[in-house]
Amino acid sequence: MNHTVQTFLTPASTNCPPNYEILKEEHEVAALGASHNTAPPTSTVIHIRSETSVPDHVRWSLFNTLFMNSCCLSFIAFAYSVKSRNRKMVSDPTGAQAYASTAKCLNIWALILGIMMTILLIIIPILILQAYQ
Template structure:
């Protein structure tokens, strides 16, 4: 067993000899070396609610409930809110998000009222949709 191990070591030693010497079992210590401890302070902020830009609601209102261009205005302010959030302007993002929410509420309420008014007029017979080729 020892003979095969010795021949194996001889084989590797003769074919490739590294230019470095193996380390001793215990590393040498430099008495002049002074190790400094470094302290790191991590500041954890309280979790703040995410800034709402209402982009999905604005896209829906711009596509389907765009009464008096309120949906388009909501979309513009939603994009402005998202841009401010990316830049890091938190107060501007909150302000534009609140304006977008107001326009979205106005567009949704106005559209639902107009749809309800139209259905009420058709149901009462004031508007005859058969004459215009509907239903």
Template sequence: MDNHTYNYQSDCTPLTNCKSARKPAGSTVVNMGSSGNKLPSDYLVWSLCNTLYVNFCCLGFMALIYSIKARDQKTQGNLQLAQECSDKAKWYNILAAGWNLLVPLLVVVLLVLLLVHLGTSQGSFDFFGEDGFQSFMKLFSSVH
């Protein structure tokens, strides 16, 4: 470090109140907009998630398109068109998310029903019995 001598005014030293003759230049006011005029949401993250997951009938992709349109219109200052695109993106996201939850739920329910039916059936073979898999494979291996 350099050995410099620092000169402080007698009334302004580090770690004490500074009673200098300098006054602040003034206050700065940042206007963040009125609280009553709320900007529309663009649902971009939700749309990305719906686009990347299942995406039945391109619902997630449509939501992504309207989300991007809503964001573009919001940055251009057209809040009415941004709100319309935001509403469409929200509904496409709701439809896509509903489908994304419905399909795996239906698959699980059908699998459980199939397993319960196979477990209780009194058919020609008992799949869950002692030799169930071997008797099941004999059905396909025997050639007449």
């Protein structure tokens, strides 16, 4: 069996300046190709905004305007939908979302009122005809 004895030299026992070990380590690091910079590495983070799709509800508003325009709500919804689309074109997602949510709310109310009016226009004449028979 091979027994080797390793001796560790300290600055006090070698009569060398106290920074000899530090210089030796720096030389070894430089020989290995590492950088001399002792500052911590910095990183750069780039935030890429994903293109969030804001629905503008133009088709729904147009359908409601043509077929279920009760109290002109769907025409107003169509105007807000166009405003939402314009805001989306100028890269203002917050404004586009605000106009789109207003258009959506107006479209829901216009659709509900339009369906109720259509049902009433069908039921009322039937009830009147049955009353006279």
